Amino acid sequence: MVTTKELASILAGGDSYIRTKNNIVKGLAITTTDNPEAPEIIVVGNGPRIIKSAKLFLEQKEYVPVYVKQATNKWKFMGNYRAERYLNDSETIERYRRHRKAEDIDGILFLNSDDKDEVIIQPRTAIDVEKKKRVELSAINTTISYYESKGYKVIDRQKDNCGYDLLAEKGKSTLKLEVKGTASEVQRFFLSRNERAKSTDPLWRLIIVTSALSKPYLEVFTTEQMESKFNFSELCWECTIP
Known part of the structure; x- marks a missing residue:
């Protein structure tokens, strides 16, 4: 800062x-x-x-x-x-x-x-791929419904490569929503280095939807709340010649 x-x-x-x-x-x-x-x-x-x-x-x-x-x-x-x-x-x-x-x-x-470093977690089977898609869709739809019920207009930005999934607007109020979904009841998600960098934006919010395929439950986190609640573990390292 x-x-x-x-x-x-x-x-x-x-x-x-x-x-x-x-x-x-x-x-x-x-x-x-x-x-x-x-x-x-x-x-x-x-x-x-x-x-x-x-x-x-x-x-x-x-x-x-x-x-x-x-x-x-x-x-x-x-x-x-x-x-x-x-x-x-x-x-x-x-x-x-x-x-x-x-x-x-x-x-x-x-x-x-200029930060193109993205970690992609590959599902192990075709079944995992299909399940992953259904979880993501449920999480997105749950989030859209939640914010629309609060009077926000929600715009899908998933294909725009802008560092978040949804843009929510109500009057002059704007929020950038990064949506993470899981079929489990336990909050667990992957965050790329680029996504974490984007979280420094004051408009950014993390949305976690648990039990996405049964009884979706949504919780919203600011950056500070995310950093305070979750442990961050390194998934991989980039190795270069010094």
Whole structure:
């Protein structure tokens, strides 16, 4: 965690969320109020200065550090990201603008992380594969029903590769939901290094659905609650030549 003053030193100062120096993007400092799906999705306003910076970032094709505001004078490093594409068609703007007015938006900037390390647990049999799919579907449907019953609009983000499964919105309130399901009554799940890194986002929530194939039971955890309740065991190590 860094302070606003420290962040200014790291990212070359300025007050824009796309920080530039000498016509080079040095990094991003994002608040989730206007960009609830950051860092992967950035809603770019229609000001000429921010449009220029967004397109400069896209042309630069380099990874830069991205920080997200956690609280007053507290910024969390989320990883290194680069701009992959910038779309400004009406359909894309409508899909991602969230609470902001369409006429105030020039386009949507999509970012990708340089952290591609994902641990995939392979089921042992075809039966396990089918069961795993049914557990995941039950967990997702249970979570959607739970949040819809509380007045949220729930958007499926599983295929968007944005670091969480569902986006839940109610007015200006936004939550990013990482859903884990198990057929057991015992809470146990796998979390990749990338998923754990995403959990530092203040909008992130862990949803665990136990007994998913019989009597689904849902529980919600903030990052702090997750870290406090569960033990984390290393599943594998990456080995490289020093």
